[in-house]
Amino acid sequence: MIQYVARRVGTSIVLLFFSSIVIFCLMRVIPGDPTITKLGGSIQGVDPRALQAIRHQLGLDQSIPEQYVHWLGGIVHGDFGRSYYSQFPVTTLITERIGATAELAICALVIALGIAIPAATLGTIWRNRFFDALLSGFTAIGLATPAFVSGILLIVVFGVKLGWLPTQGYVSFEAHPLESLKGVLLPAITLSIVVAAPVLRVLRASLIDVESASYTRTAAGKGLVRWQVVLRHVLPNAAIPALTTIGIVIGGLLGGAVITEYVFARPGLGTLMVDSVYQRDYGVLQALVLLAAAAFILSSLVVDLLYGVIDPRLRLRVRGEAR
Amino acid sequence: MSEQTPILDVRDLHVEFPLPGGTITPVRGVSFTLDPRQRLGIVGESGSGKSLTALSLMRLLSPPGRIGGGEVLLDGQDLTKLSEREMARVRGGKLALVYQDPMSSLNPVQTIGRQIVEAIRTHEDVSRRAARDRAIDLLGEVGLPQPAKRFDSYPHQFSGGMRQRVMIAMAISAGPDVLIADEPTTALDVTTQARIIDLLGRLVDEHDMAVILITHDLGVAASFCDDVHVMYAGRIVEKSSSEPLFHQPVHPYTEALLNAICRLDFDVTKPIAAIPGQPPAPQAIPEGCPFHPRCPYAFQKCTGDVPGVTVLPNGREAECHLAADRAGAVVA
Amino acid sequence: MTTVAEPLIQARPRRRLRFLSQLARRPSAAIAAVVFAAIVFCVVFAGVVAPYSPNSFDYSHLYATPSWAHPFGTDELGRDLLSRVMYGGRTTLEIAAFAVLVAMGGGAIWGFTAAYMRGWVDEILMRVADLTLGMPVILLALVLVAAFGSSTASLVLILGILFMPATARLARAALLSELETDYYLAAISVGTPPWLIMLRELLPNTGPILIARASLVAAEAIFVEASLSFVGLGVQPPAASWGTLLQKGYSNLYQSYWYPVFPGLVILVAVLSLNTLGDHLQRVFDPAKR
Numbered sequence: 013m014i015q016y017v018a019r020r021v022g023t024s025i026v027l028l029f030f031s032s033i034v035i036f037c038l039m040r041v042i043p044g045d046p047t048i049t050k051l052g053g054s055i056q057g058v059d060p061r062a063l064q065a066i067r068h069q070l071g072l073d074q075s076i077p078e079q080y081v082h083w084l085g086g087i088v089h090g091d092f093g094r095s096y097y098s099q100f101p102v103t104t105l106i107t108e109r110i111g112a113t114a115e116l117a118i119c120a121l122v123i124a125l126g127i128a129i130p131a132a133t134l135g136t137i138w139r140n141r142f143f144d145a146l147l148s149g150f151t152a153i154g155l156a157t158p159a160f161v162s163g164i165l166l167i168v169v170f171g172v173k174l175g176w177l178p179t180q181g182y183v184s185f186e187a188h189p190l191e192s193l194k195g196v197l198l199p200a201i202t203l204s205i206v207v208a209a210p211v212l213r214v215l216r217a218s219l220i221d222v223e224s225a226s227y228t229r230t231a232a233g234k235g236l237v238r239w240q241v242v243l244r245h246v247l248p249n250a251a252i253p254a255l256t257t258i259g260i261v262i263g264g265l266l267g268g269a270v271i272t273e274y275v276f277a278r279p280g281l282g283t284l285m286v287d288s289v290y291q292r293d294y295g296v297l298q299a300l301v302l303l304a305a306a307a308f309i310l311s312s313l314v315v316d317l318l319y320g321v322i323d324p325r326l327r328l329r330v331r332g333e334a335r
Numbered sequence: 336m337s338e339q340t341p342i343l344d345v346r347d348l349h350v351e352f353p354l355p356g357g358t359i360t361p362v363r364g365v366s367f368t369l370d371p372r373q374r375l376g377i378v379g380e381s382g383s384g385k386s387l388t389a390l391s392l393m394r395l396l397s398p399p400g401r402i403g404g405g406e407v408l409l410d411g412q413d414l415t416k417l418s419e420r421e422m423a424r425v426r427g428g429k430l431a432l433v434y435q436d437p438m439s440s441l442n443p444v445q446t447i448g449r450q451i452v453e454a455i456r457t458h459e460d461v462s463r464r465a466a467r468d469r470a471i472d473l474l475g476e477v478g479l480p481q482p483a484k485r486f487d488s489y490p491h492q493f494s495g496g497m498r499q500r501v502m503i504a505m506a507i508s509a510g511p512d513v514l515i516a517d518e519p520t521t522a523l524d525v526t527t528q529a530r531i532i533d534l535l536g537r538l539v540d541e542h543d544m545a546v547i548l549i550t551h552d553l554g555v556a557a558s559f560c561d562d563v564h565v566m567y568a569g570r571i572v573e574k575s576s577s578e579p580l581f582h583q584p585v586h587p588y589t590e591a592l593l594n595a596i597c598r599l600d601f602d603v604t605k606p607i608a609a610i611p612g613q614p615p616a617p618q619a620i621p622e623g624c625p626f627h628p629r630c631p632y633a634f635q636k637c638t639g640d641v642p643g644v645t646v647l648p649n650g651r652e653a654e655c656h657l658a659a660d661r662a663g664a665v666v667a
Numbered sequence: 668m669t670t671v672a673e674p675l676i677q678a679r680p681r682r683r684l685r686f687l688s689q690l691a692r693r694p695s696a697a698i699a700a701v702v703f704a705a706i707v708f709c710v711v712f713a714g715v716v717a718p719y720s721p722n723s724f725d726y727s728h729l730y731a732t733p734s735w736a737h738p739f740g741t742d743e744l745g746r747d748l749l750s751r752v753m754y755g756g757r758t759t760l761e762i763a764a765f766a767v768l769v770a771m772g773g774g775a776i777w778g779f780t781a782a783y784m785r786g787w788v789d790e791i792l793m794r795v796a797d798l799t800l801g802m803p804v805i806l807l808a809l810v811l812v813a814a815f816g817s818s819t820a821s822l823v824l825i826l827g828i829l830f831m832p833a834t835a836r837l838a839r840a841a842l843l844s845e846l847e848t849d850y851y852l853a854a855i856s857v858g859t860p861p862w863l864i865m866l867r868e869l870l871p872n873t874g875p876i877l878i879a880r881a882s883l884v885a886a887e888a889i890f891v892e893a894s895l896s897f898v899g900l901g902v903q904p905p906a907a908s909w910g911t912l913l914q915k916g917y918s919n920l921y922q923s924y925w926y927p928v929f930p931g932l933v934i935l936v937a938v939l940s941l942n943t944l945g946d947h948l949q950r951v952f953d954p955a956k957r
């Protein structure tokens with residue numbers, strides 16, 4: 013078991029390292045000199061020495077490998093470099109904004125799972141055609157609705173017309189918990205739709221698959237009532253293949269968060285990313301992309317480890333006890 | 336057959352599948368009785384409807400399948416009229432089913448011990464400790480070595496034969512009156528088959544159960560069962576106690592089945608006496624006697640009139656226009 | 668017992684007409700097809716169908732709520748939104764269509780090459796394709812926009828590149844299964860030159876699967892274009908697309924909350940109908956998905 017964990021963790025670290033190289037090189041390779049952008053788009057008539065000074069300031073006069081080592085070294089110490097645009101330390105920018113994004117992501121995840129899992133399970137227990145059609149419809153619409161569409165609709169209904177909830181800004185949770193939650197509710201619902209739809213679809217498919225397995229019939233044959241069969245036998249087995257959705261979930265959260273934060277004018281990492289693209293601020297952009305990559309790799313690591321723990325067939329094989 | 340009150344009385348059972356193309360009825364009026372402690376065999380080819388009959392007794396048919404008519408009286412109670420909740424109490428408790436594919440009939444992510452305990456505690460209010468002890472005893476009874484240790488093992492750690500033993504243990508754990516075994520040995524090798532059948536026999540005697548053994552293996556039916564019913568195209572075409580059936584079959588289908596069995600003293604130069612044609616699909620059951628296209632004795636009447644049940648001496652029954660004649664020729 | 672002489676090599680059934688009969692069986696797919704066709708019609712023939720010119724100002728009717736005269740309302744300059752949505756659709760659908768061509772074409776070449784060559788060529792090509800697996804499309808899109816800018820050509824290229832890897836995988840799988848078939852082996856053994864086999868047999872048979880996929884790619888392309896334009900990184904003014912209209916609507920939300928609703932709904936309906944159609948086509952043509 014330890015070996016399995018160690019191996020997976022090791023692979024993840026290597027992958028992360030590799031990603032950082034790819035990201036770094038990508039930022040250097042793509043056309044567009046950040047110095048030019050910083051100067052406002054044109055280098056006509058600019059004193060070459062000023063140009064050189066800016067280059068030096070941004071660290072662009074070093075060779076690429078040197079720049080990379082410098083960058084990586086900084087990261088290991090928690091220093092993500094500086095924004096090309098504002099010269100603020102990127103680390104500061106990130107820590108300022110991560111709270112908003114984290115709160116949004118966590119709330120969205122809770123709502124999404126809170127909707128998807130019970131809905132799929134009830135659908136299996138009841139086996140009602142009408143309810144199933146409803147679920148399919150919801151899934152289809154959820155998958156097709158971009159976050160900004162649902163976000164705007166929610167703003168229009170709850171913010172503008174009814175005026176119940178705030179539609180922009182951010183109040184930190186530590187400062188004012190209740191206000192904070194009120195502020196995160198609409199964006200979280202918006203984002204949760206993005207996540208709930210694919211999870212619902214995969215889970216429902218998985219449940220249907222497991223339903224037709226022989227052991228479901230055995231469970232019923234023992235005298236278990238429908239909800240017992242589903243909860244104790246169908247759901248645990250269906251959850252295993254559905255674990256793969258965690259990857260989709262994380263992806264959806266990351267991508268959807270960007271749009272959602274923009275729609276609700278929430279000062280989080282998503283809006284930071286959009287801004288940094290506007291400004292061609294590679295200093296910030298490369299740090300954010302690295303963070304995103306890290307989030308992926310971490311989530312796939314978690315999924316692998318979860319598989320090893322939950323499925324006894326894997327667990328024992330890993331431990332070497334299986335026949 | 337004896338004069339006891341039957342513990343199970345199936346009357347004119349129909350199983351149907353309403354499909355978009357039309358309703359098909361794979362079980363078309365099956366009637367039989369089962370006495371306490373009786374060992375009944377139901378034999379037939381694939382597609383004869385025997386497994387569906389078993390599932391319908393337990394009301395475990397997957398939708399769109401459903402019971403289309405008839406009654407199933409267990410100890411006087413009509414199972415077809417029970418609510419789902421009431422039926423759940425019967426399943427496992429008074430009526431239990433052992434399935435034919437032990438490889439996939441156990442929940443792979445739960446220990447077998449837990450699954451047996453669940454079966455016990457569904458029908459009896461006992462503590463987990465007591466249930467666990469009972470389960471371990473049962474595992475020992477079905478012949479599992481080191482039952483206490485095996486209690487915490489997972490299904491994939493067992494071979495097919497052992498898994499089937501676990502299934503049997505689970506099925507009898509709540510002390511049912513009737514045990515239905517649907518082709519319990521089909522998926523197993525021959526030696527294991529024999530052992531499982533022996534086990535069944537022993538358990539049935541010790542636990543005072545009646546057994547319905549569903550199989551397409553005539554040899555197993557012959558050795559294990561007191562009485563045998565032969566199914567064809569959704570109906571029971573012959574009922575008899577086992578020895579007379581195998582020595583002097585009345586229904587031509589039974590005769591053909593027996594003739595098709597290969598024996599060691601066969602003349603290998605002659606072709607095997609396989610039954611020509613195929614069993615009819617439920618949507619395409621021939622007019623008159625369903626067996627007539629394949630029957631060597633068929634005559635004009637068979638193509639038009641459905642044969643009714645002919646009651647013969649010694650409690651035998653057969654659905655054939657020639658039954659009386661053939662029985663007359665047969666009985667010494 | 669009768670035996671039927673089986674042909675040594677099964678002729679490959681033509682699947683083209685099957686989908687029409689299947690369409691009739693699934694009303695949702697038929698409705699989706701009709702709806703999307705209607706949208707395309709309105710967009711393509713906007714010059715004829717649109718009630719107003721998209722640029723005609725009407726200062727007396729700013730931010731009008733939906734009415735018979737202006738079913739979608741008007742914008743901050745009094746322009747009819749219905750007409751603007753129709754004309755704006757041209758930009759969106761144009762970009763989406765070309766992006767699909769790039770994605771399917773590039774993806775097909777990528778995947779077919781991998782499937783045909785096998786060996787280490789296959790390995791490398793597929794490893795590269797897997798790199799982007801699972802990553803949220805929006806993030807990748809943002810990065811690529813930072814790199815390549817937001818001109819129409821760039822957007823087409825970016826969207827095309829985004830969807831190429833998944834298409835490549837599909838194309839590879841489709842070709843691989845074709846290469847296993849008896850009729851392919853027969854054609855080879857008879858001596859038919861590979862390019863002829865490709866043209867006559869392989870392409871027509873992998874075609875349907877790819878076309879089914881194209882519908883889904885188109886839906887995603889519309890989705891991503893709208894997202895990018897919404898945050899200001901896609902289509903740039905004065906050009907208008909559904910995404911930019913939505914953006915404007917969002918900025919003017921407090922003046923007229925109807926403004927963003929219709930562009931948003933149009934995007935939703937377009938994506939939904941393409942998704943439904945694509946799902947249906949996939950079910951018909953791709954045996955693995957059934």
